Amino acid sequence: MQSNVNPTAGLGAQVLAGSGGNQPLDLSGVRTRRLSEQLIAGVLFLCGAVSIVTTVGIVVVLVSQAIAFFLDVPVLDFLFGTRWFTAGNNPGYGVLPLVAGTFIISGIAMLVALPLGLASAVYLSEYAPERVREFLKPAIELLAGVPTIVYGYFALTFITPELLAPILPALRPFNGLAAGVAVGILIIPLVASLSEDAMRAVPRSLREGGYALGATKLEVASKVVVPAAFSGITAAVILAISVAIGETMIVSLASGAKPTSSGNPLEGMQTMTGAIVSAFSGEPSRGSTSYVSLFAIGLLLFVLTLGLNVISQLIAGRFREVYE
Amino acid sequence: MSADATYGDRISTLPEPASNLPARELRARLMSIVLFVATVLALIALGVLIWTVVARGWSWIRPEFFTNAPSRRPERSGVGPAILGTFYVILLTAAFAFPIGVLGAIYLEEYAPRNWWTRILRINISNLAGVPSVVYGLLGLGIFVEFFGFGKSILSGALALALLILPIVIIASQEALRAVPPSIREAAYGLGATKWQVTRSHVLPAAMPGILTGTILALSTGIGETAPLLVTGASAFLTSTPSSVFDRYTVLPVQIYGWSSRPQPEFRELAAATIMVMLAVLLVLNTAAILLRRRVSRQLRW
Secondary structure (H helix, E strand, C coil): CCCCCCCCCCHHHHHHHCCCCCCCCCCCCHHHHHHHHHHHHHHHHHHHHHHHHHHHHHHHHHHHHHHHHHHHCCHHHHHHCCCEECCCCCCEECCHHHHHHHHHHHHHHHHHHHHHHHHHHHHHHHHCCHHHHHHHHHHHHHHHHCCHHHHHHHHHHHHHHHHHCCCCCCCCCCCHHHHHHHHHHHHHHHHHHHHHHHHHCCCHHHHHHHHHCCCCHHHHHHHHHHHHCHHHHHHHHHHHHHHHHHCCHHHHHHCCCCCCCCCCCCCCCCCHHHHHHHHHHCCCCCCCHHHHHHHHHHHHHHHHHHHHHHHHHHHHHHHCCCCC | CCCCCCHHHHHHCCCCCCCCHHHHHHHHHHHHHHHHHHHHHHHHHHHHHHHHHHHHHHHHCCHHHHHCCCCCCHHHCCCHHHHHHHHHHHHHHHHHHHHHHHHHHHHHHHHCCCCHHHHHHHHHHHHHHCCCHHHHHHHHHHHHHHHCCCCCCHHHHHHHHHHHHHHHHHHHHHHHHHCCCHHHHHHHHHCCCCHHHHHHHHHHHHHHHHHHHHHHHHHHHHHCCCHHHHHHCCCCCCCCCCCCCCCCCCCHHHHHHHHHCCCCHHHHHHHHHHHHHHHHHHHHHHHHHHHHHHHHHHHCCC
16 A cells, blocks of 8 residues: 655654654644644535534524415414415415315325335345345335436326326325335335345344244244344334325426315325425516425425434334344 | 253143144235235336326427427427436546545555544444435525525536445445455555555455446436426426536436426426436436446456
């Protein structure tokens, strides 16, 4: 390994060179070097602090604009109102239809991702031979690498017309079901890989105890490993829900821009994230109520996902101390 | 479970092992097939996705597609401005995110004392990684577009994107730095090097391949991002090419969004062709990152 340390720059080198013992150490360069070291440490600290500044920035921007919004529209009207219609003469700023859309689509996504993700995790962790696993695991990770806009396109132009419409005649061109399925496919790798990590962390002794008592592979997997990894799996699921809630482009393309009034997944619906994006496509005037209303949604979204992420981390922290 | 007097009782109450073992074994074998199919189902979905996109977009890939600008006539439309915009935005994003991210990681790994403040920093970074991308768009709108007055420009979009991918760069760089053995640092300190000399000349070069891999992956995430750029003002229908960082712009995913939102089938096919271009760019980037990672694990012999 090439060393770029200038041997004459360090005091240590002087110690080595002055082995005769009658030369005093030359301390003249130390002051400038200490100053430049402190300067560098300061710059590094600032770079590290950028993340704090980012969080503060997010909170400040969202809260300040949300306050401007709540001066116009009472908080309770926002949180519990059932009409979201920002254009026109009689606007409504009730966020419930958007929240309903978000949770319906995220719910459908979890219905898809949970069984498939857990099944993949169990298969990869308990059943698959090492070579198969080395191939399948990165292949599943590929799913997470596809940009979400591509999933949105897929939901809009394939899932709805080719896959779902033939079996569900009441399906509308823009609907929540296709968006939910696409979001589900998107988060399968997240559920699979985090659950698999949790399962692999279960000590072998527990499995071997099960086998020794005559259990089959399936019984060990379902009655020993999965319950032991339960908190890790729960943390994974909560994180996946948080990602599904924050998903924007799939729902923008596939479920349309009309907030739901019926909760029917076969019809179009709009989520919190979709409302923000579709409003900005229309270039709302700055400072207007409809403009700041989007920051209020953003604040709700931020608090929701942050809460879920924190809960997920707390639960994951719990599962480390379960075993010994 | 107490391992004494009651143990014998428990053994005597276990069910006869051989009674339904064949049935249970069969169920286990069937289940392994079911689980395998469930695992592969996701991959099949991916395959169908790629196949649909290629089938629809293939006929539109021709040289003019890469140089033309979008137009009302599908046959005259192209992704020239979008490719250029993606290139500019990613370059600018990297220029912000790479230095700040790497230097921040160096601070966290090499310089910061192990106390509560650093713990808060780390928790903060992992929380930021989980914030929805559209919220970063709102952040960019409030701070860069409005407060700093950069407007709906490449600069605003790139800054918002840089903040979005910063946690990824920091976390990946931290792991790369952590992988450098302490002996390297201690040897340099032993020769009288200062902290920055140790970091800059020994630790950083050793960690650089891992840092670059992480940065490339973070940038490829940024290439596919649509929501934050839409909110900070990327245009879905732009015919001119930007000439400065303060100009309006478009990027590949926003172009896909714009065309997909149109009902006419030709525009949907154009969107598919654009998706092919974007996926090709991502493929090249990710392959470079994987090759880089392979080279690292082969070269490094501590």
